[in-house]
Amino acid sequence: MHGMNRRTLMRGAFVAGTALLAAGTAATAQDKTTINFLSAQRDEVIQPMIEGFEKAHPDIEVIHQSVPFNDLNAATESRIGQGDTSIDVLHADTPRIPAFASQGYLLNLDDRRDVIEAAVPNAVDIEQVSYDGSIYAYPQWTSTQMMYFNRKILEDAGLEMPSDDPESRLTWEELLDMARTVQENGVKYGLTFQQVDRYYQLQFLFESAGAGSGLTGDDMLTPDITNEGWVKTAAWYGDLYENGLAPRGVTPEQTDDLFINGEVAFMIAGPWAIARYDANPDLDYGVAPVPYFEGGKPSTPTGSWSVAINPNSEKLDAARAFAEYVTLDPEGVYLSIAGNPNTLVNAEAYKKYAADMEALTDKIGSAIGIISHETQNTAAGRPRSRGFVTFETIMNRTFSDIRNGTDAESALDGAERQLKRALGRIK
């Protein structure tokens, strides 16, 4: 780690030095096209893609502009919305694509549909970048969720290890029984969600119960969160905390530590959690598919970042070349996860990703088997709505209230009233 930091530093110093020299001899430098890439990722995540691209396209230079996730929306809206041409390519969070596309912030990519669909064969991944029947971004990464369990805790409680086979996944009823047993055996908590209170991670509960995503209507601007399935499932979520099976007052940033410290037996989390858990050699853990409700269907969260083009860009050709390199060219796609273990949607690059993940199977079970199965068969994306961000914000706060003990039915009633007003303003 130290060596790498120093190397990065040295490279930085070298680049800075070269830039100074270049500035002195600018007149003789060859003409280069410079494009800007706006994202919410750290530089380390994006640099490998840029380096790979610049090697393949020596006449194009890519500058990465990183803004915090919460500011990306505002940055996109204020800059592209005002006709700014200084952003050429941008990272787009898939549930935000309808809002951006409907306002004309993203270039329509229908002319490249054939190529995109050939590289990304999963229809769910194409739907994630579409709005109103058109494609507005190149799909790049996707995500899913798995259930992690602490082998030692389960062993001590005399429980059987959950299987990694999606065909024999546990029901929530079975899982809660196991969670209660470990808690009686002295473990602080039975289970937790990595991203407590976030719609992204809780939607699959409602989908599994057959209650729907929470938004309906042709334009997905009508809330539907007070039906029987929603109320029942939300009450189930509240009970987890009311009964002390899951922890109250813990933020999403603190949940990984609970699992690493052996304070919780089961953890619902994304594949990226492997990187953190594996860094703790004392943690003996395994993976299984997420549970489903008895009588319901298995469902999993999905969606991630995609790559879109600013329609105002004055360097569309270069922008397109970069966007396609990091999403359609297997080499570029693979580089896109060099600094961040995300799941890929590109079929060719996925093979290489799967081979890497396969190495973990002996230790934790077949994570790649679960990821492949879930992204192909059970993934349910977030609703494709122009009002998604409003919906998500209000839902996250509602889940938080329910976790803290507010009655599920009255919390959902309040949220539905608020959603009708706020979404009505978008209509």
Added chain:
Amino acid sequence: MTKRSAILAALAFLMPALVSVFLLRLWPAAVAVNTSLIPPGSDTYGLDNFRYIFTDPVFLNSLKVTLVFLVIVNPLQIAISLALALLMNTAVPLIGFWRTVILLPVAIPQSVSAVVWGVALRPDGLVNAVLVALGMEPQRFLTSPDQALASIILIVSWIGVGYWMTFILAGLQDIPKSLYEAVTIDGANPWQRFRFVTLPQLRRPLTFVLVANTVANFLIFAPIQILTAGGPEGSTDLIMNTVYTQAFIISDPESAAASTVVLVAVVLLIVILQFRMMRTEDGHD
């Protein structure tokens, strides 16, 4: 140098400041007022945005929560700061050490304090461990709609009192000793010395602390954003959190601008009232 060129020279020196004031203060304020008067999807002026926010239960709740918060937090912080300042102005042993301890939280960023307090106040956290050890019931703190605002008041006060104390302490040390000697000769007891010498002499620093503290508390944002996001059940939804949510999360800049205009108007009104209250009978403040 002629008078005219002197004015020009002065203007040239003032220009950077004037340009900054215009670009960084006046222009954004004008933009906010302008935006607040244009309903979404319209290009004519109107009061629709204000009508919308004043019928919005979320905004109305945040106004109520903010006022309740201020009515409790301002007197509380000023009373504690004043008490601490009086204590720190006496001849306590190790006085430098105590002053440092009280001022220390100021050196910690508000966000860091919020994170640390958030962990301590978790239902399974340090504070409950202490309560249980003392034979008391564990509390829910930030996860309870009845205790969350009080917990926020505790956190921001822990950060704030040391800071405000330093201003009052400076004021105390400016009071001439002779005044105390005079009233002592006249037979004043300690309460009378405080009531008739200390308090009137502290009018200036107290006015500053009152106004600055009120404005600072109106604009509390980081602890809310980090710890509760306004919940549970909107019980800590202070107005800055609502404005932030409108502007940057649900992308409703028109409502955010209207809310900002309301916020500034309320702050101005309260500050003007405070200045009037703190004015002496002869009209000087």
